[in-house]
Amino acid sequence: MKLVEIYTDGACSGNPGAGGWATVLIYKDNIKEISGYEKSTTNNRMELLAVIKALQALKEPCKIKLYTDSAYVVNATINNWTEKWQKNNWKTSSKDNVKNQDLWETLIDLLTVYNVEWIKVKGHSDNKYNNRCDELATGEIKKNAC
Numbered sequence: 001m002k003l004v005e006i007y008t009d010g011a012c013s014g015n016p017g018a019g020g021w022a023t024v025l026i027y028k029d030n031i032k033e034i035s036g037y038e039k040s041t042t043n044n045r046m047e048l049l050a051v052i053k054a055l056q057a058l059k060e061p062c063k064i065k066l067y068t069d070s071a072y073v074v075n076a077t078i079n080n081w082t083e084k085w086q087k088n089n090w091k092t093s094s095k096d097n098v099k100n101q102d103l104w105e106t107l108i109d110l111l112t113v114y115n116v117e118w119i120k121v122k123g124h125s126d127n128k129y130n131n132r133c134d135e136l137a138t139g140e141i142k143k144n145a146c
Helices: 043-056 071-078 081-087 101-111 128-144
Strands: 003-014 017-027 030-041 063-068 115-120
Touching: 003 043, 003 128, 017 043, 017 128, 030 043, 030 128, 043 063, 043 071, 043 101, 043 128, 063 128, 071 081, 071 101, 071 115, 081 101
Parallel strands: 003 063, 063 115
Antiparallel strands: 003 017, 017 030
């Protein structure tokens, strides 16, 4: 099975505020960068959207090593928070509504197709591709925010 490495990042100017997301997909010697902008959003939505957009960009099922600096995304997936939220009718353990339910539902569907290994990286550190994602995501905000 093909192995694709994916790096993702989300950024927000204000929280909520203008946001950007970015991803770098690497397969063998091929590198693809994609990024986008939302006028009014949150950092967590941008982190999630970056992962979703990366998975949606894939053309066929494959094994994925997904690198992100988002503890929110990594913890919710590897600690089975998403399963608990679904069982609790999208309520947190404190009975609040789960934020970003729409994006979580999309991600859950995508994760039925892809074999993802989640790798938490330190943000704003020495990881070349995580830094590139940050540059692209913040660049989207600078380019689009008025």
